[in-house]
Structures are given as C-alpha cells and as structure tokens.
Amino acid sequence: MRELSAQREYRDMGRSTPPMPGLYIHIPFCRTKCSYCDFFSITDTGPMDDFIRALCREAETRRGEFPAFDTIYVGGGTPSVLPVKFIETILTTVRRTFTILPDAEITIEVNPADWGLPELKSLRGMGVNRLSIGVQSLNDKELRLLGRRHTAEQAMRTLENVSSAGFENVCIDLIYGLPGQSIPMWQETLSKALSHAPAHLSCYELEIKKNTPLGRRFMHGEYVQGPEEQQRGFFMQTSVFLSGRGYLHYEISNFARGMDRASRHNLKYWDHTPYLGLGPSAHSFHHNRRWWNHGSVQNYVRDLDAGKQPVGGAEELTREQLALEALFLGLRTSRGIDTETYTRRYGIDLMAEHGPALEEWQRAGLVEITHGSIRPTLGGMAVSDRLALL
Amino acid sequence: MDNIRNFSIIAHIDHGKSTLADRLIQRTGVCDARTFKDQILDTMDIERERGITIKSQAISLPYRAQDGKDYILNLIDTPGHVDFSYEVSRSLASCEGVLLLIDAAQGVQAQTLANLYLALEHNLEIIPVINKIDLPSADVERVLEEIDAELGLDPDTHLKCSAKEGTGIDDILEAIVRRIPAPKGDLTAPLAALIFDAQYDSFRGTVIHCRVFDGTVKAGDAIRFMFNDSVYRVEEVGHFGLSRIRHDSLGAGEVGYIIAGVKTVSSVSIGDTITLDDRPCASPLPGFKEVKPVVFASIYPIASDDYEDLAEAVEKYKLNDAAFVYEKDSSAALGQGFRCGFLGLLHLDIVQERLEREYDLNIILSVPSVRYRFTLKDGTVVYVDNPAHYPNPLNIALGEEPYIRASMMMPDRYLGPVMSLCIEKRGVNSNMHYTSPGRVELSYEMPLSEVIFDFYDRFKSMTQGYGSFDYDLIDYRESNLVLLDILVNGEKVDALSQIVHRDRARARGVQACDRLKDEIPRQMYKIAIQGAIGGEIISRSTISPFRKDVTAKCYGGDITRKRKLLEKQKKGKKRMKMVGSVSIPQSAFLAVLKSDTDS
Ligand SMILES: Nc1nc2c(ncn2[C@@H]2O[C@H](COP(=O)(O)OP(=O)(O)OP(=O)(O)O)[C@@H](O)[C@H]2O)c(=O)[nH]1
Ligand code: SF4
Ligand SMILES: [Mg+2]
Numbered sequence: 001m002r003e004l005s006a007q008r009e010y011r012d013m014g015r016s017t018p019p020m021p022g023l024y025i026h027i028p029f030c031r032t033k034c035s036y037c038d039f040f041s042i043t044d045t046g047p048m049d050d051f052i053r054a055l056c057r058e059a060e061t062r063r064g065e066f067p068a069f070d071t072i073y074v075g076g077g078t079p080s081v082l083p084v085k086f087i088e089t090i091l092t093t094v095r096r097t098f099t100i101l102p103d104a105e106i107t108i109e110v111n112p113a114d115w116g117l118p119e120l121k122s123l124r125g126m127g128v129n130r131l132s133i134g135v136q137s138l139n140d141k142e143l144r145l146l147g148r149r150h151t152a153e154q155a156m157r158t159l160e161n162v163s164s165a166g167f168e169n170v171c172i173d174l175i176y177g178l179p180g181q182s183i184p185m186w187q188e189t190l191s192k193a194l195s196h197a198p199a200h201l202s203c204y205e206l207e208i209k210k211n212t213p214l215g216r217r218f219m220h221g222e223y224v225q226g227p228e229e230q231q232r233g234f235f236m237q238t239s240v241f242l243s244g245r246g247y248l249h250y251e252i253s254n255f256a257r258g259m260d261r262a263s264r265h266n267l268k269y270w271d272h273t274p275y276l277g278l279g280p281s282a283h284s285f286h287h288n289r290r291w292w293n294h295g296s297v298q299n300y301v302r303d304l305d306a307g308k309q310p311v312g313g314a315e316e317l318t319r320e321q322l323a324l325e326a327l328f329l330g331l332r333t334s335r336g337i338d339t340e341t342y343t344r345r346y347g348i349d350l351m352a353e354h355g356p357a358l359e360e361w362q363r364a365g366l367v368e369i370t371h372g373s374i375r376p377t378l379g380g381m382a383v384s385d386r387l388a389l390l
Numbered sequence: 391m392d393n394i395r396n397f398s399i400i401a402h403i404d405h406g407k408s409t410l411a412d413r414l415i416q417r418t419g420v421c422d423a424r425t426f427k428d429q430i431l432d433t434m435d436i437e438r439e440r441g442i443t444i445k446s447q448a449i450s451l452p453y454r455a456q457d458g459k460d461y462i463l464n465l466i467d468t469p470g471h472v473d474f475s476y477e478v479s480r481s482l483a484s485c486e487g488v489l490l491l492i493d494a495a496q497g498v499q500a501q502t503l504a505n506l507y508l509a510l511e512h513n514l515e516i517i518p519v520i521n522k523i524d525l526p527s528a529d530v531e532r533v534l535e536e537i538d539a540e541l542g543l544d545p546d547t548h549l550k551c552s553a554k555e556g557t558g559i560d561d562i563l564e565a566i567v568r569r570i571p572a573p574k575g576d577l578t579a580p581l582a583a584l585i586f587d588a589q590y591d592s593f594r595g596t597v598i599h600c601r602v603f604d605g606t607v608k609a610g611d612a613i614r615f616m617f618n619d620s621v622y623r624v625e626e627v628g629h630f631g632l633s634r635i636r637h638d639s640l641g642a643g644e645v646g647y648i649i650a651g652v653k654t655v656s657s658v659s660i661g662d663t664i665t666l667d668d669r670p671c672a673s674p675l676p677g678f679k680e681v682k683p684v685v686f687a688s689i690y691p692i693a694s695d696d697y698e699d700l701a702e703a704v705e706k707y708k709l710n711d712a713a714f715v716y717e718k719d720s721s722a723a724l725g726q727g728f729r730c731g732f733l734g735l736l737h738l739d740i741v742q743e744r745l746e747r748e749y750d751l752n753i754i755l756s757v758p759s760v761r762y763r764f765t766l767k768d769g770t771v772v773y774v775d776n777p778a779h780y781p782n783p784l785n786i787a788l789g790e791e792p793y794i795r796a797s798m799m800m801p802d803r804y805l806g807p808v809m810s811l812c813i814e815k816r817g818v819n820s821n822m823h824y825t826s827p828g829r830v831e832l833s834y835e836m837p838l839s840e841v842i843f844d845f846y847d848r849f850k851s852m853t854q855g856y857g858s859f860d861y862d863l864i865d866y867r868e869s870n871l872v873l874l875d876i877l878v879n880g881e882k883v884d885a886l887s888q889i890v891h892r893d894r895a896r897a898r899g900v901q902a903c904d905r906l907k908d909e910i911p912r913q914m915y916k917i918a919i920q921g922a923i924g925g926e927i928i929s930r931s932t933i934s935p936f937r938k939d940v941t942a943k944c945y946g947g948d949i950t951r952k953r954k955l956l957e958k959q960k961k962g963k964k965r966m967k968m969v970g971s972v973s974i975p976q977s978a979f980l981a982v983l984k985s986d987t988d989s
Contacts, residue, residue: 024946204942204943207941207943228936228938229937229938231937231938232937232938235940252940252941252942253943266945269945270944281947283947283949283950285946290949290950292947292950315950321953321957324953324956324957324960325949328953328956329944332940356971357971360915364915364935366914381940382937382938382940383914383935383936383937383938383939383940384939384940385940385952386914386936386939387914388956389956389960389963
C-alpha cells in the first residue's frame with residue numbers, strides 16, 4: 001500500500017516509470033590520505049562512536065520525509081575502516097527509521113586493504129548485495145604513486161574473497177591517465193580486473209587537484225599533464241576495450257554487464273530522482289531543492305547533539321537550472337535525453353530551440369538524434385562538458 | 391557677475407587635474423570628510439576603474455577671497471586623453487580662464503601643448519601650474535624652461551603645488567579670483583545660453599548643462615531651442631554641486647543646468663542656443679566646432695531582437711557624448727546596426743563599454759577603419775569608412791588615405807626605436823628638435839590608419855611611459871589600397887573586412903588569421919579562418935576543436951558545482967556573436983588590428 005502512494009507521488013514529475021528515492025550514507029573516515037584526493041575525509045578515527053550516534057540521530061530527523069528507498073549506498077571516505085558491527089548498526093537504524101524496499105540495492109564501498117572473508121560474509125548476511133571495490137590500479141608502482149595503502153596482490157585477493165562471500169554484483173573502481181602510464185599499461189590493469197568478471201566497472205580519468213600532494217608535484221613540474229589527444233585516447237580506448245568484452249558504456253565513467261547491472265543508485269543522480277544523503281558533506285535532493293550537510297565531522301556531531309539538522313547549505317533550483325542540469329547530466333549517459341520527457345518536465349523543446357546547433361553536432365558525429373531522443377556518441381561523451389553549452 | 395569665475399583645469403593625461411579639483415573642492419568646504427573620495431569628480435564607474443577622466447565635470451565652489459568678498463568659482467575638470475579633447479574644447483567655451491597643469495617630473499607633454507592651443511583659440515587667461523612638486527623626480531627648473539620655450543608663456547606667472555599633499559592650493563584660489571576675468575554679459579538682454587552637455591534622466595527627461603551668456607532663466611519660463619524651434623516649459627534650474635543644487639534662476643555669466651521635461655531626445659543638440667520663447671535673442675551663439683571622427687566602426691546587438699533597444703540607447707547616449715556620431719547600417723553577417731564615428735580607439739572602447747553598462751546591452755563592434763577617399767573612373771569622388779562599401783576595384787581610378795602629422799615628445803634615448811617604429815608605419819618627412827637638453831620633439835607624416843591601430847601602445851611601451859604623442863590630420867595622399875576579407879568556415883564575415891595598403895595586405899592577412907585564432911574560443915568542430923583579397927586566399931589558420939573535455943565524476947555534490955560552472959560559461963557565451971555556426975567574441979574584432987608585438 002505504502003509503495004503505491006509513493007509511486008503516485010513521483011508520477012507528477014512526468015516520468016513513465018516512477019523511480020524510488022535513494023539513500024546515501026557518508027562515512028567521513030580514511031585510514032590515510034591518498035595523494036590525489038581533495039575530498040573531505042579525516043584520518044582521525046577517534047570520533048567514530050560520536051559519528052555513528054550522530055548519524056543515527058540524523059536518520060531520525062528525516063523520518064517520514066521520503067516515502068521509501070529502493071537503494072542504499074554507503075560511501076566515503078572509506079566505509080571499510082569501520083568495524084562491520086557499525087555497518088550493522090547503521091543498516092538496522094535506517095531499516096527501522098525508513099521504508100526500505102525488499103529488493104533494494106544495498107552497496108558498500110570497500111578498500112582492498114580492509115575487510116577479509118569473514119567480514120565480507122557477515123555483510124552479505126546483513127543484506128548488503130553490491131560491493132564497490134576501490135582497486136584503482138593493479139600495478140604496485142601506480143598504487144604507490146596514488147598513495148593507496150593496498151597492493152595489487154591484496155586487491156586481487158579481496159576480489160576473490162568477495163566472490164567467495166557470495167557477492168555477484170561487484171563493481172571495480174579504477175583510475176587511468178596516471179603520470180607515466182601508457183595505454184597498454186592501463187589495459188593490463190583492465191585485463192586483470194576483468195579476470196574476476198565484475199558486473200560493473202567505474203573507470204575514472206585521474207583529475208589533478210591543486211591542493212593535493214600529487215597536484216603539488218604537477219605544479220613543481222615533476223609531472224606534466226598529457227596532451228588532450230592522449231587523454232582522449234585513454235577515454236576512447238577504455239570504451240572500445242570494455243565494449244568489446246561485453247560491457248555497456250552507460251555513463252562517462254561507468255560500465256556494466258547489461259543495464260540491469262548498472263548502479264541503480266548512481267542513476268538517480270543523473271535524472272533528478274530524489275535522494276537523501278546522511279553524514280557529513282552528504283548532499284540531498286528532494287522537491288527541486290538541494291541541500292548539503294556540514295563537511296566537518298565536528299560541526300556535524302555538534303549540530304545533531306544539539307538536536308538540529310546538520311545542514312550547511314541549500315539551494316532551491318529554478319526550472320531553468322533544473323533544465324540545465326538535466327541537459328548536462330543526460331548527455332553524460334548513453335541513454336541521453338528523452339526530448340518529450342524533457343519538454344514535459346522543463347518546458348523546453350530542445351529541438352525547436354536548438355535545432356540547428358543539434359543538427360550541426362549530429363553532422364560532426366557528436367550526438368545521435370532519433371525520434372524523441374538525443375544521445376551522445378562516444379566522441380560526444382569525450383566532450384560532454386561542452387555539449388551542455390548549447 | 392563680478393563675483394563669478396569660470397575656469398577649466400586642463401593638462402596632459404595624468405598630470406593631476408582631478409586631484410587638484412579634489413583639493414579645491416575640499417578647501418572651499420563643498421565636501422565633508424565623510425563623503426570625500428579621491429578624484430571625486432570622476433563619478434562614472436568606468437572612470438574610477440580606469441583611473442582616467444572621460445567626461446568633463448562642472449562644479450560650483452563658494453569661496454571667500456582674501457579681499458573679503460565672496461565668489462562663486464565654477465570649475466570644470468576636463469579629461470587629458472586625446473580621444474576626449476572634444477570634451478575639453480566644449481568646456482572651454484564656458485570659461486574665461488584655465489589652470490594649465492604641468493607635471494613637475496614629466497614636464498610639458500604633447501597634450502599640454504594641444505590643450506594650451508585650445509585655450510588660446512578661446513582667448514582664455516592661462517595660469518600655468520606646476521603640479522606634483524612633492525615628487526623626488528620633480529624638476530621645476532626644467533619645467534620653467536619648457537614653459538618659456540615650449541609653451542611661450544611667461545614663466546614668472548606660474549604657480550607651484552602638490553595636489554596630492556594639498557600644498558599651494560590657497561595661492562591657486564587667489565590667482566583664480568585675481569587673474570581670471572569675471573564673465574561679461576548682459577543680465578537684462580534676451581536669454582542666450584549655450585548647451586555644452588546633457589544627460590538623459592528617465593524620470594526628469596534631458597538635463598541640459600549650459601553656460602548663460604546673456605539674460606536669465608528661471609522655472610516657469612518658456613524656452614526655445616534655436617536649432618529646431620521646439621519650445622519647453624522650464625521645471626527647474628540650478629548649479630552643479632556634488633549633486634544638482636536647485637536655484638531660483640540662472641543669470642548671465644553662470645554655469646548650471648536646466649530641466650524642462652524634455653523627453654524627446656532629439657530636441658536637444660549640444661552646441662545649440664537656448665533662448666526665451668517670448669523674447670528671443672537675435673541670433674544663436676557660435677556653438678562648437680564640428681567634431682571630426684577619425685575612426686569608424688559598426689555596432690550590432692549580439693541578439694538581433696535587441697536592435698530596437700540599441701537604437702534607443704545610442705540616441706540617449708549621444709546626448710552625453712557629443713563626440714559620438716552614428717547612422718544606420720546593416721551587415722550581411724551581423725544584421726542591423728549602426729555605423730559610428732569615434733575620436734580614437736579609446737573613445738570607441740569607452741562607447742562600447744558605456745552602452746553595455748548604462749543600457750544593459752550586449753553589443754559587438756566591427757573592425758574599426760579610417761575614412762578613405764576614392765576617385766572613380768567616371769570622376770565621382772566617394773569617401774569610404776566602411777569596408778562593406780568598398781567600390782568595385784575595376785571602377786577605381788585613384789585611392790587615397792588620410793595622413794597626419796604626428797608629434798612625439800620623449801627623452802632622446804628612445805629616439806632610435808621610435809624612429810624605426812615610425813618608418814615601419816610608413817612615416818615620411820621626419821623632423822626633430824631638442825626642446826630642452828636630453829628631450830626631443832620628433833614629428834613624422836604618417837597614414838592615419840597606421841597610427842590609430844597599435845601605434846600608440848607600442849610607442850608608449852617603447853618609451854616606457856616617458857613619451858607623449860599628438861597628431862593633426864593634414865591631407866589625403868595617394869595609396870595603393872585593397873580590400874582584405876576574412877572568411878570563417880568559408881563564409882565571409884563583412885564585419886571583419888579591412889581596407890589595407892597593398893604592400894601590407896599579406897602581412898595583415900596573416901596577422902588577422904593569427905589573432906582570430908587566439909581570440910575565437912575552441913568550439914566543437916574545426917574552424918577554418920582565411921584571409922582573401924579579391925577571392926584569392928592569402929592567409930589561413932585553423933582552430934582545432936575540443937577533443938576531450940569531460941568531468942570524470944558527477945555525483946551528489948559535484949552536480950551543483952558543475953552547474954554553476956556551466957552557468958558561468960553560458961553567460962560568457964551570451965557575449966559572443968554567432969556567425970554561421972561559430973561564436974565570435976567581442977574582442978576578436980579589435981584584435982585583428984593588433985600585431986604580435988603588443989600581445
Ligand atoms: N605625487 C603626486 N602625485 C599626484 C599629484 N597629483 C596627482 N597625483 C597622482 O597622479 C595620478 C593622476 O591623477 P589624476 O588627478 O587622476 O590625473 P588627471 O590629470 O585628472 O588624469 P586624467 O583625467 O586621466 O587626464 C594619480 O595617481 C594621482 O594620485 C601630486 O601632486 N603629487
Ligand atoms: S580512500 Fe578515497 S576518500 Fe579516502 S583519501 Fe583515498 S581517495 Fe580520498
Ligand atoms: Mg582626471
């Protein structure tokens with residue numbers, strides 16, 4: 001009964017199949033800081049108990065705001081620095097506080113250096129059905145460069161354990177375009193990863209962030225960014241390599257063995273499906289409003305201890321802003337943009353307003369325009385940040 | 391009338407006119423410490439940002455002199471840059487005297503001379519004032535020699551001050567009262583007031599700035615604009631303080647404003663005479679010398695639907711910038727717009743920026759040009775300032791371009807490079823003399839087109855700011871001219887065409903293609919740029935498309951960040967003109983004229 005009313009609530013957004021909201025839980029701890037990461041996370045795990053208590057409180061403050069969730073995603077930071085008993089606390093709490101659909105996708109990000117077979121087995125027992133393993137590379141030199149605290153061998157072992165523990169829906173996270181890396185080197189990592197036949201791969205190009213140890217080495221000229229043509233080469237080759245091995249390139253950095261293996265949770269970010277984010281710096285989106293929590297664990301805990309929601313900021317999105325987001329997010333996915341739905345939801349007829357430019361792009365091989373949809377080609381995906389500047 | 395003094399402060403650029411005005415304003419107590427800011431008369435944002443005066447600005451200062459009497463000093467602060475000399479000459483028509491400021495470190499410069507000549511033309515009392523005597527590099531002795539030798543003024547009449555430190559200000563105030571004659575005029579005669587400036591106010595209509603020569607005017611009077619006989623009822627008159635100060639009347643000898651509910655912008659013409667409808671004066675005042683624009687370019691709205699707004703804006707804008715002239719124009723590539731005349735490239739730049747800011751428009755300017763003269767085979771003579779109107783080459787018997795005499799003043803150590811620059815710019819008939827030991831005045835005859843574009847910047851950097859430059863148009867001279875077209879993706883963009891000397895054509899074509907390559911942002915596909923003369927391609931460049939531009943991660947918080955970036959980029963794109971499928975930024979049209987050396 002509850003499900004049905006929830007479905008009705010989202011029908012007015014002009015969707016054909018009403019999507020369920022997703023629940024994101026952010027774990028702000030990392031054992032050590034990776035050399036390329038400018039993400040907010042802390043290496044002091046001291047406030048872990050405070051954090052877990054605050055998180056459970058935060059869930060309570062959101063009770064009843066969302067009808068139900070059909071995905072849970074525990075990310076970070078590094079969730080696997082937590083003892084599994086805390087994961088259990090978290091999952092029990094959210095199940096008690098919210099309606100979680102029985103077939104929900106429940107994902108946890110795992111660092112290969114952390115949990116062994118027993119822990120993984122107990123996660124399985126808690127109903128976790130999808131793991132995202134932060135492998136990043138299967139080359140030790142590269143792993144050291146990235147400042148990761150695991151080795152290639154550890155990663156391979158974790159991947160074995162994961163399947164022994166009974167996980168079928170596994171995502172391997174990888175990074176390419178490292179200083180000194182060649183395409184064959186990258187393909188070697190890819191091949192090794194594929195030997196585990198993962199359901200899903202996320203392959204991110206390394207982005208050099210200024211305020212990171214790696215960024216500073218770039219600034220000092222120790223490394224230089226590869227030319228654009230080379231970056232494009234990596235992007236294209238990755239897609240060709242994985243497509244040839246049965247993976248669907250369904251988003252810029254995401255590949256799945258069939259659309260049913262796509263990350264159900266992440267898809268929500270790209271089509272304005274509501275989501276609730278719990279934990280420091282987590283973002284939420286609901287009723288055209290986006291808000292985000294304090295980044296600092298201290299402020300997060302402080303606010304919740306004081307009985308307040310730990311919201312750091314919010315924005316009310318205008319129709320125009322929603323339209324722009326839908327455009328650039330849509331053009332990141334192979335599904336592209338359904339023009340009729342787009343017009344219904346955002347009041348903009350893309351073909352009528354930008355027909356000549358879109359046709360020019362089609363001629364340039366950047367998009368494919370078929371009845372009712374605009375989809376980026378692989379070449380279009382490579383420049384997808386530009387496409388939204390219609 | 392005996393207690394009124396009307397004077398302007400004139401000088402070379404940056405010699406301290408506005409700063410001296412600040413001191414006079416403060417010394418006469420017009421401004422309290424709380425509202426004061428440096429260069430307070432530079433009221434426009436664009437003046438403050440660039441640190442230069444663009445508009446003349448009048449202000450009345452009450453002053454009790456040492457003779458115990460109270461005076462009204464009507465001060466007009468003027469711009470120093472050549473491109474705004476029309477502002478200076480109009481201000482001078484309202485004055486009986488000037489303070490001619492000379493920077494104690496820089497000495498007499500090109501516009502010191504040019505502005506002095508303007509003041510002499512108006513028969514004004516000239517008080518030379520040496521400013522910036524506080525500077526360690528001040529050389530008063532040398533400046534005195536220059537006042538004598540260069541300006542031909544009696545050095546004994548000079549005053550010294552530091553506008554910055556406020557020294558010497560009292561002597562200046564006294565000299566204004568004692569040496570500048572009181573205005574003459576007949577309070578009982580029919581009204582004759584000269585309009586020297588105006589400004590459109592959306593609530594009150596046109597605010598007219600004028601100098602009354604005879605008679606008086608007050609609220610309730612019916613006034614007549616003599617050039618078109620339109621009649622309006624005066625609502626308000628007053629003086630200029632830091633804002634408008636309402637008065638009962640304005641009488642002969644006074645400088646002030648009139649508001650008469652004039653909403654029809656075309657009723658007011660700068661230089662026109664205002665008189666009373668029921669008791670008109672016999673003939674209008676002489677008005678101003680006609681302004682002679684030297685650079686021409688077309689203005690187009692970036693969004694074609696903004697044409698009507700642009701039309702309204704240029705009309706209103708012109709009220710406040712008498713040196714700006716315009717007429718309707720249209721371009722095959724850019725649509726409907728206006729062909730405009732400017733006094734120089736800085737003037738052009740200011741007009742563009744003021745139109746955008748004050749009227750909230752996005753506009754684009756075509757490549758600027760000078761005015762060429764062609765004699766056709768059938769004997770007719772045509773002037774062409776728009777490359778789009780270049781005559782059919784088969785019909786041209788003679789092409790001519792305007793020449794100027796450029797005079798440059800600088801320390802002699804810069805002579806060598808400056809002379810090479812002048813020769814590169816097709817300069818002939820050079821002349822040189824020492825104005826004081828170590829300082830020379832150099833003159834050359836050069837084509838105006840060579841000087842206007844990228845000469846001044848190079849000259850300034852070559853002389854490290856110690857050189858100054860002025861020019862006078864002399865005549866038209868025969869020149870072997872051709873039309874250089876620019877094609878973007880095979881399509882001719884008429885707004886990028888230039889008329890050039892044949893010997894220069896190839897180099898200019900290469901330069902234009904290179905510049906455009908830098909200016910036009912990369913787009914989604916390859917852009918080919920070509921320079922062509924009469925259908926023959928003489929230069930080319932290519933802008934490579936984006937090959938890789940995508941953010942790897944786009945989840946929760948990344949989305950807001952990404953959207954904000956896109957919003958910013960979209961704004962930037964709105965400021966570009968779509969020509970075919972290529973977005974061309976504003977800056978590209980000016981950049982084609984710039985050579986590598988100054989970029
Ligand atoms: N040291 C020193 N600097 C001065 C003096 N008077 C003006 N300046 C400086 O000279 C610069 C130019 O002053 P302005 O008053 O803007 O010059 P201006 O003549 O009005 O310039 P334009 O209106 O652009 O022609 C500013 O940086 C002033 O601070 C002075 O007596 N001594
Ligand atoms: S584990 Fe992830 S969040 Fe933590 S430092 Fe490394 S990259 Fe950053
Ligand atoms: Mg000034």
